Amino acid sequence: MKGSTADSLGDIYADRPGMVVRELKGAGIDRDAHRSSSIDEARSAMEAFPRHMDEILAVFREAYPLHIIATIACWGMSHPAGPDEVSTDGLIKGIEQHHIELLQALLLTLEHWEWGREPASNQQIQTAIDAVQALATAFHRRRLIQLEDLGDDLDRLISAGLQERMRDHTQMVRNWGYYDDMVRIVRSLHAPLDDAFAARHGYSPSDMVDIAEALVDLHQERIGGRFVLLKDIFRGRTRKAIVHGFFSRYEGVAGDPDAFLASLPKRMPLRHLRTMLLSHADRWLVMEMRVEPGVIAERLGKPVALVTKVFEALALRPGSLRQHEKEHLFLSNPVWLKPAVQVDSDFLFFAPQSHVSFLPAILRTLVAEAGMAKALEKRRTVYLEEEMARVIGEVLPSATLLPNVKWYWEGVRYETDLIAVLDRVVLIAEAKSGGLTASGLRGAPDSVRKHVRSLVVEPAIQSARLRDILLAARNGEGDARAVVEGLGLGVDPAKIDTIIRVSVTLDDFSTLASAQADLKRTGLVPDDVDLPPTMGLADLCTCAHILDDPLYFLHYLAKRERFQSQVPIFGDELDYLGTYLVCGLELPEIEAGTHKGMFSGMSQAIDRYYMGRGIGRHGPKPRPAVELYVAAVLDRLRSRATPSWTTMGLALLDAVPPGSEEFVEEALEELAEQVSAIGPDPDRPGALVASGACGHAVAVFHVFPKALEDGVLDRMVLLADDAMETLDTRRCVAFARMLERWDLPYAYAAPIRVPAEPPVAAG
Template structure:
């Protein structure tokens, strides 16, 4: 709003506390008024499809207005370096500076202003810690040596009898007057810091900044959803450049880079680079977290005369992990909630890639059932469809649509999802990087995405992907039986433990990395499965993690200890009172059983395990049962043997997302 006025109209007097308070009170009221005006204008709509679209529009608008960071700072820097560096030569030929130059300059601006802010606060803390007003004022002049005048002169200005707290407020307000200088940089300063030519830095700073008065024709109501300051967060003041929120450069770095590429007429090159980079990064992340998987990239397959392509196919044991990487841009019109553009973005980045991955998933399921055409497709991809228990699907983007990708009910009501389609979650590549970093073992990573499908499908959720990860760390997505009165979830803020870890790491502070809450006995089982890798180990690992919540897992261990006592009684007979089963509250989950035996009866183990597993499947409505055998004489071992039994007529690989 200030940039809508020429600098001559800004005035010369400093901003006092009462003036700033008026600003702080008024701007949110303007925002709230514009939001309510939209609601009033839309209140007469009665069509369910239109209402659903309006709900999606408001979600993206609120997300546009309030949430801008698409990754933690270290991630943002790394992704930007990897993404843009290969186009440096083309931009330099057109603009005289490179994408890497923009990043270097932007980092230097941020580092400089943050350091000045830290120094300011440290100095002020030392001043305000003084025991009396006179010492405080003397400390003020000592900590800020550029002040004009003397401590005695300032003390004369302060009314006699002012309390110590009053003097503190006076000094803090006066110190605030230097913020504009602390938040300003010159081309010479940044050139010296980065070792770049001054004229290069000047061009970059000018590109990142807006001159007062330049936004005179910009309507205030548009600023909340299409603010030019997002892409040009600096203020050009002739002698220098002021960045009141230098971190905003990286919050909106992709839009900034796209605008630069458009001006240099290399946007088609950047578009191609975005697509290549997203596929490469997706493959790299999945390979890092699923190191024993076999990965195919850009796998082509044919149905009749039509050719299809799947970006990533990762096969690990009996699990197939499908990922589609879609690098389409989220345009300013889409961020404003323009209905046609929003529909297009949702289709390109959320719905179409999900349809694409489900198409192959359905052929794998059909091939497993013996369909000849589908078998030809899976064989052309070297996939053993008969050995597949589950298919997990995700879609990856370079622009953040996480607030809408989980809004499955609204997407369906708006007619954007075809009938019967199971929507795969669409997430930013930075979110996948975080998930792979936090869940850095194969079974928990697969379990997260296996259950993520149901979490999205059965709840109306408000939150982003890292909030979902926060829920998983504390619950394993084991939220009990489905309930009609437990449908809407507000999970915003659940990423707090993750935020603290990454923000501390970016600040050079080492904290323990967040980890899923898994009881020791459960952790030992999945660790042994991952280490020994029996056939179906991913399936069995997912089943055991889905069998009980973190609160219930200690009860399972206590039950096993009681079972051990029963089996080791003198009069205990082989196979008598030696079996315990966990029947999860949802039929889609497998029954998990434990068979406890003494070493002397190990020869009967297989027979007894098959008997108990068959009984469990007959008694329960589950399609699968995994049974772990424990030896009372080797109790420290997580299990001695494991058996996976499934009803062939019921087991159809879930096309999970």
């Protein structure tokens, strides 16, 4: 956070690489004054709202609106790319996809004859930019007026806050996954419906996905090619070279370049000339957004008539939204389902990525029109379960996967969507394919309550039920043990060390799913229900791709559940993932309750990585900030896969999490010098103890000479017992490293339990 707003939140508590943690001061805040200020802000927004709307409509009547939107869309949705990375910010600061959609919808409230005819000036374009940003902000802020009626009722305030999360998500958040995952999920989900769908509409869901991809590709080629061409033209060293290059090479430019040169002021700097020509080039942007069905048909080898049908199904004409309530455009914009503008026989796509973002909603509507809603509902259930199993199977390749496991408890039949068993870890995964309703997306209380119940609470109760049975079986309870033995886990219940849960949805519900404290406070989640991480399928794909090591993946899920159960947090899944890469979600100040958790912008490294992939730049994948020695230990644990290797790996990541200030390798080198100087001395064992800031586990590193190898296991136990007692923790992993085999990250490894069991050493 930057500037006075961040400074007012409190002093910097900790400044870690890649993130800043601030203490949110509560005691010093005048809450009445803060609420009064928010209400005043809401009233101002209400007053300004119609003015901003009128400003946009006025500029559309004064100048050619297609030119205005095309220019804002081109510059706002284009991201600068350097030699090493792609920026996550567009070339117009603050312009996002939802702003383009809003401008497009307002355009369609006007009839064609009402449009301005002349190209817009730079000032008119800036007016539209300022007004649409202010309009979107005003719509959000004026909802704060409800604070006046809620008074000091904290429970109602929290409930209103949850509704606002949903509304903000609907108004402003677009990409429910990264592009490749979105396309793949939509395509494979709907493909089995192709024939029946095509019989009704004349084209299939696969056709629509193909066309959406082709539109995005064409758009990127045109806009990217335009920037490359202009950059090359503007490399000219003289005014004559630049002007002649522009007139001869840039499509749509006509006239006499020499006459144009003669009209220029004699001392015009080259930068001013380039700016003038760039503004002139922007007038042609409308043609870059215009797409003929034949162009897409040729690219895909599909009939022109088929592509035309798809375009017509996606298009709205000028004036088609004249009767639409303008205030509904923010939470229910018809442009979301029909992203094209049709003017006579021309089709314009200003932001083809909107088409991809809303493909699930578009296809859901068309499926319903074809009378296939029930078929889609069944397909969603099967697909989500299969895809969830595939993703987890890829990131845990040596795990035993048990899909659709049926079991009985106290005479009632239950089914778990997926159980994955890896060494002594059991992962319980539940899939919920229910779709979000339009009223739920608008934050309607009854709909939000139903969605929370079906997508968050019910799968949490189901996975917790099996978790509790596994724990009871581990402790020797007879009935529970009988149930577990019937599951076919392939592991003795007594040897299960870790149980991890996750719930996966098909629609993106992450806005509310992680707000456990607030959900419980409002009664949407019962007090006795602990929520696992609940994430959309696309986010699960991202987590599995970025954390493609089984230990990192499992550790992240375990930390997510522990983290959200202890503190009120706000953020989306990829912000949590980005935070994990930086610090392993090891934030003691938040776990202690002295700070509130708010994560924003932590996914930028992940965003840049995927955006780079989208333009063919396959840079290094973001990785957890684990030091090389710890990574080497984890690699050896995984490659040897001796019993309890997952237990040891997860304990090590808790003791030395990503971003830890423990420099284990450096400390071990110093310890090795001391042990070498002392010589073999069993009474003076060399040991290094590391523990994460939250104290969830401790790791003991013992350095020994080969002459003392015989007693190494006993010393590891003694050292571990002492460390656990000192640091008051019940989880410990011990590693012993031999001086004579310093090339190995460890010679022996063992999990140490309380009370201490004879360790099973891993060589």
